[in-house]
Amino acid sequence: GQNIDQPTEMTATEGAIVQINCTYQTSGFNGLFWYQQHAGEAPTFLSYNVLDGLEEKGRFSSFLSRSKGYSYLLLKELQMKDSASYLCAVRDKTGNTPLVFGKGTRLSVIA
Amino acid sequence: ETGVTQTPRHLVMGMTNKKSLKCEQHLGHNAMYWYKQSAKKPLELMFVYSLEERVENNSVPSRFSPECPNSSHLFLHLHTLQPEDSALYLCASSQERWVNTEAFFGQGTRLTVV
Numbered sequence: 001g002q003n004i005d006q007p008t009e010m011t012a013t014e015g016a017i018v019q020i021n022c023t024y025q026t027s028g029f030n031g032l033f034w035y036q037q038h039a040g041e042a043p044t045f046l047s048y049n050v051l052d053g054l055e056e057k058g059r060f061s062s063f064l065s066r067s068k069g070y071s072y073l074l075l076k077e078l079q080m081k082d083s084a085s086y087l088c089a090v091r092d093k094t095g096n097t098p099l100v101f102g103k104g105t106r107l108s109v110i111a
Numbered sequence: 112e113t114g115v116t117q118t119p120r121h122l123v124m125g126m127t128n129k130k131s132l133k134c135e136q137h138l139g140h141n142a143m144y145w146y147k148q149s150a151k152k153p154l155e156l157m158f159v160y161s162l163e164e165r166v167e168n169n170s171v172p173s174r175f176s177p178e179c180p181n182s183s184h185l186f187l188h189l190h191t192l193q194p195e196d197s198a199l200y201l202c203a204s205s206q207e208r209w210v211n212t213e214a215f216f217g218q219g220t221r222l223t224v225v
Binding site: 004033042043 | 115144146151152153154156159167201213214215216217218219221
């Protein structure tokens with residue numbers, strides 16, 4: 001079967017760093033995606049990892065370990081606008097196949 | 112501004128009604144998807160269209176009927192829904208044959224079945 005686990009909720013302080021973890025067990029692996037979704041809005045793409053290691057994109061970084069079935073999203077210098085749900089998704093088959101999503105982590109940034 | 116547009120944004124319908132959700136993408140993609148997002152549950156894939164052919168149907172009840180008349184448009188026809196079908200319905204698109212491409216989502220239709 002397929003299983004993607006993330007914490008349900010997290011709270012962090014403005015200006016701090018927060019790490020959102022994601023573990024996955026899927027029948028195959030062809031890339032891991034992170035999306036951000038503000039309440040009432042569409043999910044928007046943040047990052048993509050297919051090889052082990054860290055991908056950095058401004059204040060956001062994403063890490064992947066395929067052997068451990070593990071990824072994290074790192075958000076630095078948190079801002080109030082970063083309060084949102086963060087969705088971890090895996091493409092479990094070869095080719096451009098639909099993504100399998102976790103339940104998402106709701107992040108609240110407080111002053 | 113999203114390249115994927117969904118209408119309506121909100122819909123309230125009775126269990127005996129028939130309605131349709133519309134999705135339009137202006138990104139030149141050739142794959143389109145319907146997802147259902149319920150509270151405290153992961154995004155659930157409902158239907159996949161690739162090059163206007165339905166390639167996946169994840170055991171969705173027949174009261175949901177998709178239609179893809181061309182690569183830019185996708186519909187979800189609804190009839191005799193149940194209250195548990197109330198959810199956010201998201202349309203997405205992506206480009207085939209590019210394995211690392213992300214899916215682009217529309218804003219969704221918030222559906223309430225009464």
